[in-house]
Amino acid sequence: MKISTVPIPIIQIPLQKNIQLFLKREDLIHPQISGNKYWKLFYNINSYLDQNPGNPVIITFGGAFSNHIAAVAALGKEYQLKTLGIIRGEELQYKWQDNPTLKLAHQNGMDSRFVSREEYRDKDFLTQILEKEFPNALIIPEGGTNERAVEGVQFMLNEETKSFDYLCTAVGTGGTIAGISRFAAENQKVLGFKVVDDQSLYDKVLKLSAKNNFELVEAHDGKYGKITNENIRFINDFKDKFGIQLDPIYTGKMLRKLFEMIEENYFPEGSKILAFHTGGLQGISGANELLKKQNRDLIDIN
């Protein structure tokens, strides 16, 4: 993978307050390996390929709508690497064609194995089995989070991002915020918007980042993947007002909570805030299919 030369715009979101909010459009970095996924995979893939494995194979884990699975499959296609996705939910083996993420991953050449939720939980055991079966493979953890991923996140920061007081990102497995925290400038505070109700995340991020310049805020609406009507309204309004598409699982939740915090005067007057748009837009069609079945309002796509 190359250091992307795509210029990443930083766009101001106008507010009626003496606070400046900007969005860094990491989602534009690649049409399918978008946002933080690109950077979390960057050193993982490059160091693996540098070792010249014969028959390179990338194996990773994810749920039915996983942005990370979508990104790894697209990467496999682009760099002609075999990919295998270990997918949570054995029932999906009979209906993966109905799931836009899994269907696209398949079109991009990814093989899939569907495992029960119980088996999926024991990833250490699954990994041991996979290591035996594919001794040359690169096995990347769920969400792509590991030490190399954290190193790759440094490319989301640059001279321009140094002028902000706060750096904000959605948090799933913690690799992205760990990288932002590690590579942030001394005076910057990092805010992570947890979209997973996981109380162990703070310690995990602290271990990966080795810095305590970050704070985690709950933004999950009860559990990972839950899409409330308020969330849908916020995403659609945001698009109407600012012309930027958000996703319902990560960036929509982050910005809704961030707007609430701005409203509640969490940030001192004059603060300059930068939120990272980490992509995840591929998940909208799957989310809309579920919403349609539930007779609910949909997320506007076009």
Ligand SMILES: Cc1ncc(COP(=O)(O)O)c(C=O)c1O
């Ligand atoms: C769109 C989006 N935003 C944020 C995140 C959170 O990243 P992390 O799992 O590194 O916390 C993810 C997961 O990779 C994601 O897909």
